[in-house]
Amino acid sequence: MTTWVPLLVPLEDYAELADLVAAREAHRGERPVEVRDVAVEVDGAPRDPDDVLLEHWVPWSVGDLATLAEGASKTAERWARAMDACTEAVNSGHHWLSTSEVAERTGMTINEWRDAPRKITRHLRANYPNVPVDKDGHKVWPLLAKSKPGSQEIHWAINGEQAKRWRAVREAQR
Structure with a gap:
């Protein structure tokens, strides 16, 4: 000890x-x-x-978020739906959503949502040269993922600035 x-x-x-x-x-x-x-x-x-x-997590640029929102791949589409759900959660004062909550709020199965994080690193390398990188040089995902004590699931969140930028992108699409 x-x-x-x-x-x-x-x-x-x-x-x-x-x-x-x-x-x-x-x-x-x-x-x-x-x-x-x-x-x-x-x-x-x-x-x-x-x-x-x-709160201190670095958000993506509006341009990179627009690229994600317009993406035709399953990975981009699933992440965009999760971004919508997490943004709505921020609007209601709830920041962290479990994997099953993300799936439920987006209409995805749990396996569909779990598949998206497995493929995001490769997707980012191929399509997003300018997204922020972490201290190890890895591209930052569009949502923050954390394990939570007492839960068997990963929890997902978006900070206020990223949610604000995502809302602007979604409004521009309408």
């Missing part, structure tokens, strides 16, 4: 450093502590670290 000590970090770095600690624990053969269960406080109010990460 590792001895723990508190470490103050900038809020915008919390999620990345928490993931690093979990990876190092796993590398040592230790069972990682669910660092996502730790409450982050902002102005005295507890915050979900995943919500903080979502």
Whole structure:
């Protein structure tokens, strides 16, 4: 068992450093502590670290979002439908949707939606040279995916800026 000590970090770095600690624990053969269960406080109010990460997530350009919205492939079409569902969830004040919720809200089967993330990396490489990249140089997906403690499903979200841009793209299509 590792001895723990508190470490103050900038809020915008919390999620990345928490993931690093979990990876190092796993590398040592230790069972990682669910660092996502730790409450982050902002102005005295507890915050979900995943919500903080979502707020700082870099959105795509309107042009790249338009390319996704106009895409004819099954991958693009499924992601566009999921983007619609997650944008609607943001409008109702609910940020994170489970895989089954995304499938239900979009009319896809769970397997259809699960297939979309499996193919998105290759789709991004082929069609989106200018989307943001993460610290490892990987293209950022149009939705943020996270596992949530106590759930057997991946959860999906879109931040406010990405949702605003997506709404603009969808309105321009009408």
